[in-house]
Each structure stands twice: as structure tokens, then as C-alpha cells.
Amino acid sequence: MSETTEHHEDWKPSYNPWLIAIVVTLAAFMEILDTTIVNVALPHIAGSLSSSNNEATWALTSYLVANGIVLTISGWLGDLLGRKRYFLICIAMFTVCSFLCGIAQSLAQLIIFRLMQGFFGGGLQPNQQSIILDTFPPARRGAAFGVAAIAVVIAPIIGPTLGGYITDQATWRWIFFINIPVGIIATFFISVMVEDPPWEKNRRNRGIDYIGLGLIAIGLGSFQIMMDRGEDADWFNSGFIRVMALLAFVGISGAIGWLLIAKKPIVDLSVFKDKNFTGGCIMIGATGGILYAGAVIIPQLAQTVLMYTPTWAGLILSPGGVAVVLLIPLVGRLMTVMQTRYVIALGFTIMGFAFLYATTLVPNVDFKTLAFMRTFQSSALAFLFVPISTVAYMTLPRELNSDGSALFAMFRNVFGSVGISLATSQITQRSQVHQSYLSQWATPFHQPYQALVAQYEQSLRAMGHAGAGVHDTAVGHVYQVMRTQVAILAYTDVFFYCAVVAFTVVPFCFLLSAKIGGMRPGGGH
Structure with missing residues (x-):
């Protein structure tokens, strides 16, 4: 082994790794929170900016489109600009764009500023994960991902609660203004504490892959628009949605084909040669789809059927966040005595039974029962995010961490959008089916x-x-009464579908490697 390689292997961060994990997670938490905090405020935004609810949803769509594209290419942008520099640019500009969103005087301004916010926010999750990967040795990554889970799992849960409270008590503009102090604090501490390891500093710039960049932008951008706007536009009965679907298919399939043959691809797809990483991406996609679907449809049920205020609808999700925080350390210990793939299988099994329990929903359900249903569902996430993340990166070569982090985050977010769209469209469709049956x-x-x-x-x-x-x-x-019963039946159908998805993933968990090097005895399983 050369002296340079030995130096690289011996490298350790100058500051405590746990402090670094906390400050980078703070930045990611702020960004993920913004994907759900806006949802409950959309009617207020529409009224304030003299637009319809349908038009106001473009404030959410524009964010998701830019975010989804940048998530995928964030590894390349990190190589181009330097990872720490790119991370700081993303945090600083995300904070500035949050301020601009808060002072927007028209819907057009808000959509443009949200697009910019999504563009800079897209680099935060993958960089957070790749920094944690390089900061901690493989044996300690499971515990470190427990910190990262706070951002990924808790932020979507408390987003609607916080958004509802702020909207009820102040004005929708403060859902953007609250990012400013967080962004300033995160920028300062990351600039001081985070450093690029030697292998990141010595990484060669891949150049600009214009074809790959263009195909990814067209494919993922069109896909996000299709999924976010499909329900309002009546899906494939709309010419606009059909065009978006065609562009998504051409862009994504073209991007995959190009990236496989390009000499210097903008995203290195060789990460999928690692069986554990590929399996981890599929499982985090399933987790993201169910997580985001549940986080959206339960407050929607509370507000549209049970007539809860935005604050109380959001509070249904809060106990679930507490349950996840309490369970993550226990799951970390469980991973040292049980094969990780068994822990993941247990998580999906718990999630399946949690959604089956939710199918017992009745029209006169009370707050405690709803909160317990969601807490039961959320508790399964503690058995999923950390183990899946640990398995996904455990055998991935270090030089692929940046691209791996970008694609891993992309799978979670894209499938999250799919989960939300499918859940909301199925509620509409199943409502029509049940109404047709009951009306006779x-x-x-x-x-x-x-x-x-x-x-x-x-x-x-x-x-x-x-x-x-x-x-x-x-x-x-x-x-x-009949309309309420129809709605309840539609929601129970969607809960059943989520249970089926969770149970379907369980057998695939056992395809992961039984033994993974680099972990403590027991945890390496």
C-alpha cells in the first residue's frame, strides 16, 4: 500500500464526527421539512395571492421538479464545485430563496422562487449522506444514520403539524421565514466543522455531460409534473399529462441508455452492480412511497371528512415522530444481534399490519384512535430507514459514495411522489366506485x-x-352520511393497498447479503 493510500485510510475529521452529523442533518432537515410544510398552507396561499387552489399547487410542483432533477446530479455538481463548497452554496441559497418565497407578492414570483429553492435544496440530502459516509467508519454508520433518520423520517411527519400551526396562528409567509435562522446557523457551523477528505479533494472533474444532463432534466422533470398534476388534470384524459408521460419515458429511458455508454457520465450507474445497494434503493423507494402517502392522506382525511383544523390534522402525525425517535436507538442495538435483512423484513411486516389495522377505520373515529393508527405506522419506519441505509452503503466502493447518495435520495423522493399521487388518485377513484354502489x-x-x-x-x-x-x-x-361513509371506505381501500405493498416487499429483504463485512459481530449479518 502506498503512503498516499495509507494517509487516506488514516484520515479522520478534525471535529467530533457526531457534531458533524448533527450540523449536516440540520441542513437536510430544513429542506425535507419544506416538502410537506407547504401542503396545508396552499389554500391560504391561493387566497392571499388571488389565485385558485389548482394554480397554487404549482408552488409545490415547481419545487418538486427542480428538487428531483438536482437530487440525481448532485454527485456530479459536488465533483465540479467541491463537495463542501457545493453544500455551503446549497444551504446559503436555499436560505435566501426561503426569504424570497416569504416576501413574494404574486403567485408567479412564488413559483419562480420555489423553483430556485428546490434547485438548491436538491443538493442537501445527498451531500448530508455522503458526508456521514466519509466521516464514520462502516462499523459506526448504523448509529450515524440514526441521526440522519431524524431529518428523513421526522421532517415529513411534523411538516403538516408545524405548517398548520403557523398558518392558523400567524401567516403562511412564516413557513418560509423560519428557515432563515436555521440556514444561517447551519451555514456557519458547516463552514467551520466540515472538511473534504483527501479522496474527495483529489477526485477528478468529470466535465459536463450535456446529453446526460439534458435527458435527466427532461425525464425527471416531466415525470414529477405528471405525478404531481395528474390527479387535478384527470390523468391520461388530459393531453398535457400524455405529453408529460411521453417526455418522461423518452427522457428517463434515454438517460439510462446514454449513461451506460458515456465515457464520462454525469451519474455513474455502476453503483447498481452492488446487489445490496440496488436492493436498498428498491426498499427505500417502497418506504418513501408509503411514508409520504400516509403523511398526506391522513391529514387529508382529518380535514376533508372529519373537519379538523390544519393544526389538529397535523397533530395526528406528531406522536408517530416521537415513537420513531424513541425506537431508533433500540433498533440500532437490535442490528448488533440480528441479521440486518431480518430487521428490515420485520419493519415491513410491522408496517403491513399497521396499515391493515387502519382499514378498521369508521366514520365516528376519534382523535386518539387516529393518532394511534399513525403512530403504529410510523413506528415501522424506525426498523427501515437506518437498516436499509446501512445495508445499501456497506459494500459500495468509497469512490461511488457521492453518486450512490444522490441516487439513493432520488429513489426515496421520486417514489414518495409516486406514493402521494397514487394514494390521492385512488381515494378519488374508490370514492366513485363506493358511491355508485351505495347510491343504488x-x-x-x-x-x-x-x-x-x-x-x-x-x-x-x-x-x-x-x-x-x-x-x-x-x-x-x-x-x-352516505358521502362520509363513501369517503371512509375509499381511505380504508388505500390503507389496504399500502399494507399489500409492505407485505410484498418482505420476501425481497432476504435477497440481501446474509453477511456484510465491516460491522461488529452480529451486526454484520
Whole structure:
């Protein structure tokens, strides 16, 4: 072994690795929080900026489009600019763009600033993960990823709660302004504490792969637009969505083909030669899809069906965040005595049963039951994110960490968008199916229907109502009960589909390597 290589192997960060993990996670937490905190504020943004709710959702779409593209190419940008320099640029500009979003005076301004915010925010998650990979030796990465999990798992959970509270108590502009002090603190400490290791400093610039960059931008950008706007545009009945789907297919398939033959590709797909990394990407994709779907549809159920305020709808998710924080250290210890693939399989099994339990939902469900359902679901994430991340990078060559981190984060976010879109579209579709079925019984010739109408008429008369309008009011009440029942049935269907996805992934967990070098006895399994 050469002296240079030995020096590289002996390299250690100047500051405590745990402090470095905390400060880089702070930056990633801020960015991931912004993917969900805006959701509950969209109606307020629309009203404030004199636009429709449909138009206001472009503030979310623009962010996701830019974010998804940059996530994939962040490894190349880190090589081009230097990882630490690129990370600092991303944090500083994300903070500036947050301020610009907060002072936007029109929807067009907000969309442009959100696009910029997504562009700079896209580099934060992969850089956070690659810095942690280089800062900690393989045997300690599992514990370090426990810190990273706070950003990835907790931020989407508390985002709706925090967004709802801020919107109710102040104004939607503060959901952007709160990033400013966090961004300033993170920029300062990262500039002082984080350093590029020798192998990062000596990495050769890959140049600019214009073809790969263009295909990735077209493919992922069009895909994100299709998934985010598909439900509002009636999916493939819309010419716009069909064009986006075509561009997504051409862009993504073209990018894969080009990156496989290019001499200096913008993203090195050789990372997928590592079986554990490939399996980890698939599993983190499934986890992201279910995580984001649940984080969106449960507050949606609370607000649209149960008439909760944004704050109370968000609070349903909060106990789940606490459960994850408490369980992650226990899972870390479990990984030292149980094969990691078994821990992951256990996590997906718990998640499957949690969503099966959620199919017992009823129209008069109370807050405690809803919060418990979501806590049960969230607790499974503690058994998934850290073990999956540990397995994915354990056998990946060090020089591929940057590209691996970028693609790993891309899988989680892209499948998260897919999960949200499929869940919301299925709620609409299944509502139509259940309404069609139930409406055939809402006729004067169906005795239980007549009995229910008569019961409401009797109650109305007892409250002092009289006249011919009593019957019409009673029928209206019955119709509202039916609409609520239809919605509840649709949500239970989606919960069942999530359970099926979770259980389907379980067998694939056992395809991961049984023994992985570099971990303590027991944890290497």
C-alpha cells in the first residue's frame, strides 16, 4: 500500500464526527421539512395571492421538479464545485430563496422562487449522506444514520403539524421565514466543522455531460409534473399529462441508455452492480412511497371528512415522530444481534399490519384512535430507514459514495411522489366506485333507507322543525352520511393497498447479503 493510500485510510475529521452529523442533518432537515410544510398552507396561499387552489399547487410542483432533477446530479455538481463548497452554496441559497418565497407578492414570483429553492435544496440530502459516509467508519454508520433518520423520517411527519400551526396562528409567509435562522446557523457551523477528505479533494472533474444532463432534466422533470398534476388534470384524459408521460419515458429511458455508454457520465450507474445497494434503493423507494402517502392522506382525511383544523390534522402525525425517535436507538442495538435483512423484513411486516389495522377505520373515529393508527405506522419506519441505509452503503466502493447518495435520495423522493399521487388518485377513484354502489340502495323502495330518513325526520320534528321541508332536510342528512361513509371506505381501500405493498416487499429483504463485512459481530449479518 502506498503512503498516499495509507494517509487516506488514516484520515479522520478534525471535529467530533457526531457534531458533524448533527450540523449536516440540520441542513437536510430544513429542506425535507419544506416538502410537506407547504401542503396545508396552499389554500391560504391561493387566497392571499388571488389565485385558485389548482394554480397554487404549482408552488409545490415547481419545487418538486427542480428538487428531483438536482437530487440525481448532485454527485456530479459536488465533483465540479467541491463537495463542501457545493453544500455551503446549497444551504446559503436555499436560505435566501426561503426569504424570497416569504416576501413574494404574486403567485408567479412564488413559483419562480420555489423553483430556485428546490434547485438548491436538491443538493442537501445527498451531500448530508455522503458526508456521514466519509466521516464514520462502516462499523459506526448504523448509529450515524440514526441521526440522519431524524431529518428523513421526522421532517415529513411534523411538516403538516408545524405548517398548520403557523398558518392558523400567524401567516403562511412564516413557513418560509423560519428557515432563515436555521440556514444561517447551519451555514456557519458547516463552514467551520466540515472538511473534504483527501479522496474527495483529489477526485477528478468529470466535465459536463450535456446529453446526460439534458435527458435527466427532461425525464425527471416531466415525470414529477405528471405525478404531481395528474390527479387535478384527470390523468391520461388530459393531453398535457400524455405529453408529460411521453417526455418522461423518452427522457428517463434515454438517460439510462446514454449513461451506460458515456465515457464520462454525469451519474455513474455502476453503483447498481452492488446487489445490496440496488436492493436498498428498491426498499427505500417502497418506504418513501408509503411514508409520504400516509403523511398526506391522513391529514387529508382529518380535514376533508372529519373537519379538523390544519393544526389538529397535523397533530395526528406528531406522536408517530416521537415513537420513531424513541425506537431508533433500540433498533440500532437490535442490528448488533440480528441479521440486518431480518430487521428490515420485520419493519415491513410491522408496517403491513399497521396499515391493515387502519382499514378498521369508521366514520365516528376519534382523535386518539387516529393518532394511534399513525403512530403504529410510523413506528415501522424506525426498523427501515437506518437498516436499509446501512445495508445499501456497506459494500459500495468509497469512490461511488457521492453518486450512490444522490441516487439513493432520488429513489426515496421520486417514489414518495409516486406514493402521494397514487394514494390521492385512488381515494378519488374508490370514492366513485363506493358511491355508485351505495347510491343504488338510496331509493324509496329500500326499507333501511326509508327507515333512516324517517328517523332523521322524527329527530328534526323533535327539535322544532315543521312543514314540508323536514323531509328534504332529512334526505340531505342521509346523503351527507352516505358521502362520509363513501369517503371512509375509499381511505380504508388505500390503507389496504399500502399494507399489500409492505407485505410484498418482505420476501425481497432476504435477497440481501446474509453477511456484510465491516460491522461488529452480529451486526454484520
